Amino acid sequence: xxxxxxxxxxxxxxxxxxxxxxxxxxxxxxxxxxxxxxxxxxxxxxxxxxxxxxxxxxxxxxxxxxxxxxxxxxxxxxxxxxxxxxxxxxxxxxxxxxxxxxxxxxxxxxxxxxxxxxxxxxxxxxxxxxxxxxxxxxxxxxxxxxxxxxxxxxxxxxxxxxxxxxxxxxxxxxxxxxxxxxxxxxxxxxxxxxxxxxxxxxxxxxxx
Amino acid sequence: xxxxxxxxxxxxxxxxxxxxxxxxxxxxxxxxxxxxxxxxxxxxxxxxxxxxxxxxxxxxxxxxxxxxxxxxxxxxxxxxxxxxxxxxxxxxxxxxxxxxxxxxxxxxxxxxxxxxxxxxxxxxxxxxxxxxxxxxxxxxxxxxxxxxxxxxxxxxxxxxxxxxxxxxxxxxxxxxxxxxxxxxxxxxxxxxxxxxx
Numbered sequence: 001x002x003x004x005x006x007x008x009x010x011x012x013x014x015x016x017x018x019x020x021x022x023x024x025x026x027x028x029x030x031x032x033x034x035x036x037x038x039x040x041x042x043x044x045x046x047x048x049x050x051x052x053x054x055x056x057x058x059x060x061x062x063x064x065x066x067x068x069x070x071x072x073x074x075x076x077x078x079x080x081x082x083x084x085x086x087x088x089x090x091x092x093x094x095x096x097x098x099x100x101x102x103x104x105x106x107x108x109x110x111x112x113x114x115x116x117x118x119x120x121x122x123x124x125x126x127x128x129x130x131x132x133x134x135x136x137x138x139x140x141x142x143x144x145x146x147x148x149x150x151x152x153x154x155x156x157x158x159x160x161x162x163x164x165x166x167x168x169x170x171x172x173x174x175x176x177x178x179x180x181x182x183x184x185x186x187x188x189x190x191x192x193x194x195x196x197x198x199x200x201x202x203x204x205x206x207x208x
Numbered sequence: 209x210x211x212x213x214x215x216x217x218x219x220x221x222x223x224x225x226x227x228x229x230x231x232x233x234x235x236x237x238x239x240x241x242x243x244x245x246x247x248x249x250x251x252x253x254x255x256x257x258x259x260x261x262x263x264x265x266x267x268x269x270x271x272x273x274x275x276x277x278x279x280x281x282x283x284x285x286x287x288x289x290x291x292x293x294x295x296x297x298x299x300x301x302x303x304x305x306x307x308x309x310x311x312x313x314x315x316x317x318x319x320x321x322x323x324x325x326x327x328x329x330x331x332x333x334x335x336x337x338x339x340x341x342x343x344x345x346x347x348x349x350x351x352x353x354x355x356x357x358x359x360x361x362x363x364x365x366x367x368x369x370x371x372x373x374x375x376x377x378x379x380x381x382x383x384x385x386x387x388x389x390x391x392x393x394x395x396x397x398x399x400x401x402x403x404x405x
Contacts, residue, residue, distance in 0.1 A: 054267050062262040080266045167251045192216045
């Protein structure tokens with residue numbers, strides 16, 4: 001059984017047009033524009049410009065953090081830590097244009113989110129949780145179809161982080177391995193594992 | 209390939225990294241082709257998940273930390289320069305001691321030692337803060353509290369000469385600063401050590 005694409009229109013996107021990066025909220029139809037001038041002011045430490053950077057990227061950062069972290073509270077912490085780091089380090093940001101700033105901020109956020117899941121020591125118990133709750137096909141609710149967001153929460157923290165960073169954010173296995181301080185093979189195996197589990201949890205028939 | 213592709217092989221095929229055998233098999237096997245289609249669908253569904261908004265506005269907290277950091281830097285520079293100048297003046301022969309102070313050699317050494325210890329902790333803190341880590345709520349509160357108290361102390365140190373405090377008071381302030389800085393460095397160090405797979 002396949003998951004239908006969501007069509008509620010609540011999709012935010014950062015569009016880079018020439019020298020401006022526009023964060024578009026399809027749902028709320030709001031626009032936040034970050035241009036080079038604002039970036040230069042932010043680099044100089046102007047708090048108003050820094051807030052504009054925050055407003056422009058908070059949705060993107062929170063979404064990434066929320067998809068990786070287990071709880072909304074953790075994701076909020078990641079949001080806060082990411083922007084504290086961004087504000088503190090922005091003067092040394094050497095990228096040109098909003099596009100590279102988006103990539104930089106996302107990388108900071110990914111790093112903070114991964115640090116968070118390590119810090120919270122979820123990984124020490126997640127294997128057990130998976131085995132108990134979702135191991136094997138003999139479980140009572142095998143085949144029960146759940147939505148994709150719920151299915152994501154059923155993954156281990158590491159597998160969820162890898163599938164999100166690789167398949168949604170477009171990171172390469174080499175980059176994920178570097179962020180996680182692990183090997184490329186580890187990243188690849190976590191991605192496979194994530195897809196197998198998503199397939200099971202979503203109730204898709206395993207044909208192969 | 210005589211067998212169906214594993215999910216690992218299908219992921220490689222999707223990423224354009226699969227073996228020739230796997231690619232040929234996917235072309236020829238309807239089941240594996242369907243599985244690959246489901247994989248594409250699943251990824252498309254993930255990408256289509258709605259964007260999320262933080263339930264609370266975190267900018268005020270970020271701003272507060274930035275401002276506090278700047279204040280601390282300012283007070284550290286200004287207050288610290290004043291405290292160091294005072295301590296050096298007290299420790300140097302021939303210079304006028306602090307008004308009303310009985311300067312004893314042991315105390316002069318102590319003041320200089322405290323200045324050096326404090327400076328050392330300052331540089332340690334700077335090196336730790338460069339490796340920014342995620343902080344849990346309790347640790348963040350502890351850090352903020354320590355930073356606030358250090359800011360206050362630095363403020364008092366910077367105005368030490370103007371308000372003519374005694375040498376004993378100056379020493380007490382410096383001792384407090386060393387203690388607080390030590391606690392701050394320890395807090396940062398502990399949370400750094402705790403991080404790890």
